[in-house]
Amino acid sequence: MLLVTGVSGALGSLVADRLAGRPDVALGTRAGLPGTRRLDFDAPGTLPEAFAGVETLLLVSAGYGEDDTVVARHEAAISAAEAAGVRHVVYTSLSGDGDHLAYALAHRWTERRLRSSASVDWTILRNGLYAEFLTWIAAPDAENRITGPLGGGRLAAVARADLADIAVSVATAPAAHRNRVYELVGERALGGADLAEALGATYAPGTLADARAAIAASGAVPFQVPMLASTYSAIAHGFMDGTGVASDLRTLLGGREPLDALDVYVKAVREG
Numbered sequence: 001m002l003l004v005t006g007v008s009g010a011l012g013s014l015v016a017d018r019l020a021g022r023p024d025v026a027l028g029t030r031a032g033l034p035g036t037r038r039l040d041f042d043a044p045g046t047l048p049e050a051f052a053g054v055e056t057l058l059l060v061s062a063g064y065g066e067d068d069t070v071v072a073r074h075e076a077a078i079s080a081a082e083a084a085g086v087r088h089v090v091y092t093s094l095s096g097d098g099d100h101l102a103y104a105l106a107h108r109w110t111e112r113r114l115r116s117s118a119s120v121d122w123t124i125l126r127n128g129l130y131a132e133f134l135t136w137i138a139a140p141d142a143e144n145r146i147t148g149p150l151g152g153g154r155l156a157a158v159a160r161a162d163l164a165d166i167a168v169s170v171a172t173a174p175a176a177h178r179n180r181v182y183e184l185v186g187e188r189a190l191g192g193a194d195l196a197e198a199l200g201a202t203y204a205p206g207t208l209a210d211a212r213a214a215i216a217a218s219g220a221v222p223f224q225v226p227m228l229a230s231t232y233s234a235i236a237h238g239f240m241d242g243t244g245v246a247s248d249l250r251t252l253l254g255g256r257e258p259l260d261a262l263d264v265y266v267k268a269v270r271e272g
C-alpha cells in the first residue's frame with residue numbers, strides 16, 4: 001500500500017488525480033475527506049491509524065511555518081512511519097540550489113532525518129521552485145508592471161504537473177530509487193523581462209527593501225516575510241538559474257520534454 005499525504009494541496013491533489021482508482025493507494029489529508037485517511041502532522045495521534053498497512057509513504061512536505069513547526073511536523077511523520085513499519089519514504093524536498101532560501105533548513109533537516117533512519121529506505125525529490133510560484137512573486141500589478149525584485153536573475157522554474165508525474169512514478173516503484181537524491185529543476189530559466197514580455201507587461205523591478213515592506217504590509221504572517229524576501233534575493237543574485245545543477249528532471253520524466261515553464265506561468269497568471 002502506498003499512502004500519499006497532503007492530497008488537498010496543489011501538488012498532492014495532482015498526485016491524487018494520477019493515482020485515482022488504484023486499490024493499492026490510500027490518500028491522506030488533514031481534512032479527512034470522504035475516501036481519504038485523516039492525518040495531521042500537528043496531531044501525531046492521527047498518524048498510527050493513518051499509516052497502518054502502509055509500505056511506501058509519499059511525504060509531501062508541510063512547509064508553511066517557522067522552522068520549528070515544520071521540523072516537528074516532519075519528525076512526527078517520519079517517527080510514525082518507522083513505528084508503523086513503513087519500508088520506504090519518498091519526500092518532496094527543495095532543490096540543492098535553494099540553500100539560500102529561508103525555508104531550506106527544514107527540508108535539509110528532513111533529508112538528514114531520513115538518511116539517519118535505522119528502518120526506512122528513502123528517496124528525496126529535490127523539487128525546484130514551481131513555475132506557478134512565479135505568480136506569487138512576479139505577477140503583474142494593476143498597471144501591468146512586474147515589480148518583484150528579481151534583478152537580472154532567472155529561475156529554472158518547473159511545472160508542478162511534471163513534479164507530480166515524477167512523484168507518482170517514483171512512489172509507485174520505489175525500489176529502483178532506493179536511497180537516491182534527485183535534483184528536479186527546470187531546463188529553461190526565466191527572468192523578469194521574459195515574464196513581462198510573455199504577458200505584454202513591463203518589467204520594473206523594485207528593491208528588496210521595498211518588497212520586504214510591501215510583503216509585511218500585505219498581511220503576511222511573520223515567517224512569510226523572510227521566506228519571500230530570500231526567494232527574491234536568491235533569484236536576483238543568480239543562485240536559482242539552474243547553472244551547475246545536474247537536473248534529473250528529463251530522465252525521471254522518462255525522457256519526455258518537460259512542460260514549458262513560461263507557458264505554465266502565463267496560464268497561471270491568466271487564470272488568476
Ligand SMILES: NC(=O)c1ccc[n+]([C@@H]2O[C@H](COP(=O)([O-])OP(=O)(O)OC[C@H]3O[C@@H](n4cnc5c(N)ncnc54)[C@H](OP(=O)(O)O)[C@@H]3O)[C@@H](O)[C@H]2O)c1
Nearest residue numbers: 006007008009010011029030040041042061062063129130
Ligand atoms: N517548489 C515550490 O515552488 C514550492 C512552493 C510552495 C511550497 N512548496 C512546498 O511543497 C509543498 C507542496 O506544495 P503545494 O504547492 O502543494 O503547497 P500547498 O498547496 O500549499 O499545500 C500545502 C501542503 O501541506 C500539507 N500540510 C500542511 N500542514 C500539514 C499538517 N499539519 N499535516 C499534514 N500535511 C500538512 C497540506 O496537506 P493537507 O491536504 O492536509 O491540507 C498540503 O499538501 C508545500 O507544503 C511546501 O512545503 C514548494
